[in-house]
Amino acid sequence: MLRNIPPILSPDLLHALAAMGHGDDIVIADANFPGTSMGRRLLRLDGISATDTLEAVLGLLPLDSFVPDPALVMEVVDDPDAVPEIVADFQTIIDATADHPAKVARLERFAFYERAKEAFAVIQTGETRLYGNIILKKGVIG
Template identity: 30%
Template sequence: MLRHKLIHPQITAIIAAAGHHSSILIADGNYPAASKRGPRAELVSLNLMPGVPTCNQVLEALLSAIPVEAIQTMQTETSGPYALDGDPPVWEDYRKTIKNEGLDLEIQPVDKWAFYDAVSTNDHVLTIQTADQQRYANILLTVGVRMD
């Protein structure tokens, strides 16, 4: 019986095999998960219907189960049809979830193309495709070290 919030058997098996510096992408519903992932990364599709589940819900489950040493998001565009003034609202949800899990980590925005490059490495072990419809909801976790 698991004691943390994450109970998905396939995701649990993948993260159990992951080690320090492995990366896990929680992808929103618009992310090209079939083509933008590492060569060894497994894809788990949780996208049930628009908005279910959200990236933040998956983040909460993962943070309950693994040590995380870095969190990156896709930097917002400043011009064009997807431009935003300031941070997307979902990032505040992430900050609350991170704080609620007792982590002292800051979200690190990364240029869109650098984000895709970070996801396309050999260290990328898992993409969890959600149905989150919020812009800039993609979030990349770097697995840390268990200290206890």
């Protein structure tokens, strides 16, 4: 056991977060996301929401402050201007938790998938809300 580490973060996930370098991406994905086929390294947090996972991860991982869009979500198919409730929740968590809060940017569905394939890791959560996927770019600790 360690202090001040959110208990929902598994040892494998903690190792991945520590092993990531500046500029590496990590995906927090919902239960519908094709994590096994998309991720180089798949980490599972079944039964945990994407929002709880985001809050726990951002407590440890700095967002990149050298890029314009360090947090990316998937656009709603056929309605790219829609903001699903979970995306609004992601923004609230980033505003409250991130060391460098940033506005969530959007990627078209297949562009999101291509970016996810290149990510350091995919965290597959038990999130059941649609569009509960976000890519974070790791920053540096000053």
